[in-house]
Amino acid sequence: EAGVVQSPRYKIIEKKQPVAFWCNPISGHNTLYWYLQNLGQGPELLIRYENEEAVDDSQLPKDRFSAERLKGVDSTLKIQPAELGDSAVYLCASSLLGRANTGELFFGEGSRLTVL
Amino acid sequence: LAKTTQPISMDSYEGQEVNITCSHNNIATNDYITWYQQFPSQGPRFIIQGYKTKVTNEVASLFIPADRKSSTLSLPRVSLSDTAVYYCLVVIYSSASKIIFGSGTRLSIRP
Numbered sequence: 001e002a003g004v005v006q007s008p009r010y011k012i013i014e015k016k017q018p019v020a021f022w023c024n025p026i027s028g029h030n031t032l033y034w035y036l037q038n039l040g041q042g043p044e045l046l047i048r049y050e051n052e053e054a055v056d057d058s059q060l061p062k063d064r065f066s067a068e069r070l071k072g073v074d075s076t077l078k079i080q081p082a083e084l085g086d087s088a089v090y091l092c093a094s095s096l097l098g099r100a101n102t103g104e105l106f107f108g109e110g111s112r113l114t115v116l
Numbered sequence: 117l118a119k120t121t122q123p124i125s126m127d128s129y130e131g132q133e134v135n136i137t138c139s140h141n142n143i144a145t146n147d148y149i150t151w152y153q154q155f156p157s158q159g160p161r162f163i164i165q166g167y168k169t170k171v172t173n174e175v176a177s178l179f180i181p182a183d184r185k186s187s188t189l190s191l192p193r194v195s196l197s198d199t200a201v202y203y204c205l206v207v208i209y210s211s212a213s214k215i216i217f218g219s220g221t222r223l224s225i226r227p
Contacts, residue, residue, distance in 0.1 A: 042217030091159050103150035103207035103215050107159025
């Protein structure tokens with residue numbers, strides 16, 4: 001079974017430039033999460049989807065971050081414009097709703113963003 | 117949300133049993149205890165979860181006392197490849213979005 005696929009794995013941009021990350025969840029998984037992870041810290045939730053609906057985006061900085069999950073499958077996270085402090089690893093995770101209710105998520109390898 | 121407290125770091129040697137304890141004094145009736153493992157440059161990997169007593173799988177065991185205010189992840193006979201960060205999470209069953217990670221325990225295994 002294929003895991004959660006994220007791209008790109010690495011991205012280096014200059015500040016004020018836009019950037020987008022893509023996530024393809026495990027087939028059949030109806031919940032999808034985006035997390036941000038800074039060096040030496042645990043992942044921080046940005047947004048959660050159930051199918052195509054964003055059911056929790058309270059931690060997403062909406063002035064510069066946006067996300068979408070059209071058709072309830074793959075998802076895109078965008079930052080525009082990027083700031084120096086956005087340098088981090090962006091993680092995507094997916095699960096079946098029942099498993100997510102007890103905390104069982106499947107993570108991708110992440111997209112490492114460096115903003116210069 | 118039940119706050120979790122776990123050691124910042126631990127060291128052990130190959131072949132030893134490692135126990136990582138997490139305290140969660142404010143755990144609620146419907147909360148589950150879940151542990152993740154994360155290697156450098158990879159996303160976290162679900163290891164084990166439990167509600168009460170003991171749970172065992174091919175990777176680890178999870179011990180939860182009756183009051184559920186703490187839990188212990190037990191890794192039998194660790195190897196160098198068990199060097200990773202281990203996260204203890206308390207998950208509110210009623211709301212799947214509340215999957216909150218702390219800073220984790222950095223486990224280093226030496227030869």
